[in-house]
Amino acid sequence: MSEYLRETAGAFAQARACYEETEAWLASAEAVALTHAELEDHLATRGRELLRRLHQSHLDLLAAREQRRDAVRGADGIARTRAERDHHRPLATVFGQVTVTRMAYRAPGAPNVHPLDAALNLPGEKHSHGLRKLAVIESARGSFGGGATAITRATGVKLGKRQVEELARRAAADVGAFCASRRPGPAPDEHVLVLTCDGKGIVMRPDALRPATAKAAARNGHKLATRLSPGEKHARKRMAELACVYDAEPQPRTPGDIITPPGRQDKQRSRGPKAAGKWLTASVTDDIPAVIAAAFGEAERRDPAHRRTWIALADGNNTQIEAITAEAARRGVIVTILCDFVHVLEYIWKAAWSFFDKGDPDAETWVAEEATKILQGKAAAAAAGIRRRATTFGYSPAEREGADACADYLTAKKEYLDYATALAKGWPIATGVIEGAARWLVKDRMDITGARWGLQGAEAILKLRALIANGDFDQYWRYHLRKEHERVHHARHREGYALAA
Numbered sequence: 474m475s476e477y478l479r480e481t482a483g484a485f486a487q488a489r490a491c492y493e494e495t496e497a498w499l500a501s502a503e504a505v506a507l508t509h510a511e512l513e514d515h516l517a518t519r520g521r522e523l524l525r526r527l528h529q530s531h532l533d534l535l536a537a538r539e540q541r542r543d544a545v546r547g548a549d550g551i552a553r554t555r556a557e558r559d560h561h562r563p564l565a566t567v568f569g570q571v572t573v574t575r576m577a578y579r580a581p582g583a584p585n586v587h588p589l590d591a592a593l594n595l596p597g598e599k600h601s602h603g604l605r606k607l608a609v610i611e612s613a614r615g616s617f618g619g620g621a622t623a624i625t626r627a628t629g630v631k632l633g634k635r636q637v638e639e640l641a642r643r644a645a646a647d648v649g650a651f652c653a654s655r656r657p658g659p660a661p662d663e664h665v666l667v668l669t670c671d672g673k674g675i676v677m678r679p680d681a682l683r684p685a686t687a688k689a690a691a692r693n694g695h696k697l698a699t700r701l702s703p704g705e706k707h708a709r710k711r712m713a714e715l716a717c718v719y720d721a722e723p724q725p726r727t728p729g730d731i732i733t734p735p736g737r738q739d740k741q742r743s744r745g746p747k748a749a750g751k752w753l754t755a756s757v758t759d760d761i762p763a764v765i766a767a768a769f770g771e772a773e774r775r776d777p778a779h780r781r782t783w784i785a786l787a788d789g790n791n792t793q794i795e796a797i798t799a800e801a802a803r804r805g806v807i808v809t810i811l812c813d814f815v816h817v818l819e820y821i822w823k824a825a826w827s828f829f830d831k832g833d834p835d836a837e838t839w840v841a842e843e844a845t846k847i848l849q850g851k852a853a854a855a856a857a858g859i860r861r862r863a864t865t866f867g868y869s870p871a872e873r874e875g876a877d878a879c880a881d882y883l884t885a886k887k888e889y890l891d892y893a894t895a896l897a898k899g900w901p902i903a904t905g906v907i908e909g910a911a912r913w914l915v916k917d918r919m920d921i922t923g924a925r926w927g928l929q930g931a932e933a934i935l936k937l938r939a940l941i942a943n944g945d946f947d948q949y950w951r952y953h954l955r956k957e958h959e960r961v962h963h964a965r966h967r968e969g970y971a972l973a974a
Contacts, residue, residue, distance in 0.1 A: 484534035488526040495519045521629050525568035536574035539589055545578040547586045548963070553578030560587065564595065567603040567628045591962035594954060600640060602954060604630065608640035609946075613937045616921055617641075617930075638930050645933035647956045648940060651949050652754065652767070655774070660720040660750060662780045665900055667748070668768050668808070669717050669786040669907040670793050673915035674710035675757055681928040682711055711928075713915050713935060715755040716768035717907045718775070721746035723899025728848035731814070731896070734841040735834070746899060748906050750775075753942050755914050755935040758928060762796040769800045783808045784895075786904045788816050789886055812889045813904040818844055820882045823875035824859050827868060847883070850893030856883035914938050 498504055498519070504512065536558075545553045560577040563570055575589035596602055607628070611620030618634045620641075625631050632640075660666075724746040733742070754767050772783065783801075787793045789812045801808040821843050822836075829836035846855045859880045863873040883890065895902050918938060919931065940946045 481534065484537065485527070485530040488523065488530045491519075491523045491526045495523060518629065521568050525566070525571060528566060528568055529571045532571060532573050535589065535593075539576055541576065542578070542588060545586055545588060547580075547583060549583065551580050551583045553580045553583070553586050555579040560585070562590075562595075563599055564601055565599050565604060565630060566601040567607065567630065569629060591958070594958045594962070596957065597961045598643075600632075600636070602957070604628075604632070605640045605644050606950060608632070608637045609644045609937055612637050612641045613918070613934060613941055615918070616924065641937065642929055642933040644953065645936045646960075647953045648936040648949070650956070651940075651945075651952045653770070654952075655945070658750065660775065660781075661722075663723065664749075664781065665721045665723055665746065666772055666776055666781045666783045667717075667719050667721055667786065667901060667906075668765075668772055668783065668797070669904050670761070670765055670768065670797075671715050671788060671904065671907045671911045672712045672761070672790070672793075673715065673911045673919075675713050675915060675919045675926055675931055676709055676924060677711045677757075677931070678925050678927055679709075681926060681931070682709065711757055711931075713755055713757040713919070713931070714759060714761050714764040715753065715907060715911050715914060716764045717751060717753050717910055718768050718771045719748040719751040719906060720775070721748055721901055725899040726896045728845045728892075728896065731848055731902075732841050732844045734845075735837050745903075746901050748901075751906065751943070753910050753914065753939045755910075755939050757926075757931045757935060761790075761792050762799070765793070765796040766800055769804060769806075773804065773806075779806045782898075782900075784900050785810045786813055786901065786907070787811075787889075788813045788904060789882070789889075794889070809891075809895075809900075810889045811891070811895055811900070811902055812886050814848075814892060814902045815904070817847060817883070817886075817890065820879040821847075824879035825875075827863060827873050827876040828866075847890060848892045848896065850891060852883045852887050852890040856880040856887075859883075910942065913942065 495516075504515070507515065539558075541556050545556075547553065555578065557577050557579060559574055562573050562575075564573050573590075573593070573595065575587050577585040577587055579585050594602075596605070604624070607624050608620060611623045614620070615623075617638045620637045621632045621634050624637070724744060726743045726745060730742045730745075752771050754764060754771070756764055759767075773779075775781075776783070783806055785797045785801075785808050787797065787810060794810060797808060797810055818840070821840050824843070825836040825840050828839065843855050843859070846852075846858075856879070859876050863876040868876070892902055914935060918934060919926065937946075940949050
């Protein structure tokens with residue numbers, strides 16, 4: 474037997490023994506008596522142990538083959554002239570715990586340096602990058618506690634809730650840098666570049682609230698012990714700000730494609746523009762201007778020369794509109810801002826309940842007529858007509874409250890209600906993309922019953938869920954592992970140890 478075969482045979486002896494034990498067990502009377510479901514459970518456990526031993530054997534073989542290096546220096550520049558074998562460190566992997574054995578290079582008064590750690594890109598903590606990736610996948614899908622249970626069920630490795638949260642937080646460390654370096658595929662210049670934003674509240678721990686919310690929570694004295702009184706709030710939420718950028722091929726439409734009066738539903742409507750190349754970002758630490766600036770950065774990566782038509786869709790939030798206007802001016806780009814038409818429609822329905830009884834079919838007809846006027850570019854006339862109707866019929870302030878709210882909204886936002894131009898040019902006029910993203914990114918995960926978020930944990934999960942929604946997670950993970958190598962190992966070694974592709 475050659476030296477190579479003897480070496481590998483010795484290194485993998487434990488793994489081979491485990492395989493032979495499994496093979497013998499499968500032929501035993503005990504295994505033959507099992508149902509297929511019981512056999513699956515037993516094989517899953519035995520299979521993980523076999524993989525763990527294979528992993529351990531591979532690490533042992535690397536340790537046996539490690540050659541002494543000359544002139545090893547740490548990041549401090551001190552030469553480590555002494556080398557000692559058999560220095561161990563534990564590594565918790567998706568197969569179970571293994572031990573990494575390697576040479577330590579030493580110098581008096583200086584920390585040890587382990588070049589094999591860099592070659593293997595070992596993490597700074599005990600848990601492997603494979604476990605970290607599982608923690609991301611599971612905690613982005615459900616609760617941290619549920620993620621810990623899912624990891625144990627899949628791998629047999631026991632992790633605590635806090636460990637899963639910490640691993641997920643570490644995994645999100647490079648999201649910002651990754652997004653800044655990302656280069657999306659090109660879109661034709663005639664395709665519209667759409668920016669849209671929204672906000673969703675997340676229930677936070679008291680120490681994670683914004684100062685104003687924390688102050689409101691501290692001074693709140695609820696009138697009742699068992700529930701909130703009308704108008705009272707818990708004051709325990711912090712807004713997560715979201716933004717989305719996407720491309721859309723223009724699809725010209727008419728008001729009749731958006732609103733069809735009751736009883737005339739047989740018209741073949743033109744479909745609106747379809748979102749393509751969606752990119753999402755979300756943050757519970759950054760404010761509205763910062764998140765909108767990030768969206769503008771993504772838009773400029775798609776259209777650095779500003780040749781395309783840029784539009785921004787908002788729900789009417791003044792802070793969002795002001796931030797979009799300021800960012801556009803700072804970057805020297807023309808952006809047409811539109812208010813979400815669905816929000817406008819809700820205001821029209823509020824006005825309708827000032828004029829009609831609940832459930833009156835005439836309300837639906839009236840809403841369709843007013844909405845069509847606004848889509849035709851007659852928002853000011855619609856607002857004036859709503860006020861005039863409320864006055865003519867002598868409604869009390871309480872009765873006309875919905876009508877006045879609608880008229881006030883149409884008047885205040887008239888600059889951003891040019892739907893006639895938007896429809897003629899084929900632009901989107903609704904924020905459905907970001908509304909759907911807000912539900913998926915925030916509500917479906919962050920609003921789990923009983924969840925109370927810390928700031929760092931909430932930020933990490935928002936960033937990771939946005940990556941997953943963008944379809945960028947696999948690419949990000951490769952980027953993250955390279956950055957981990959730089960962070961953990963370049964800081965310890967003067968020499969550059971290249972990370973294997």
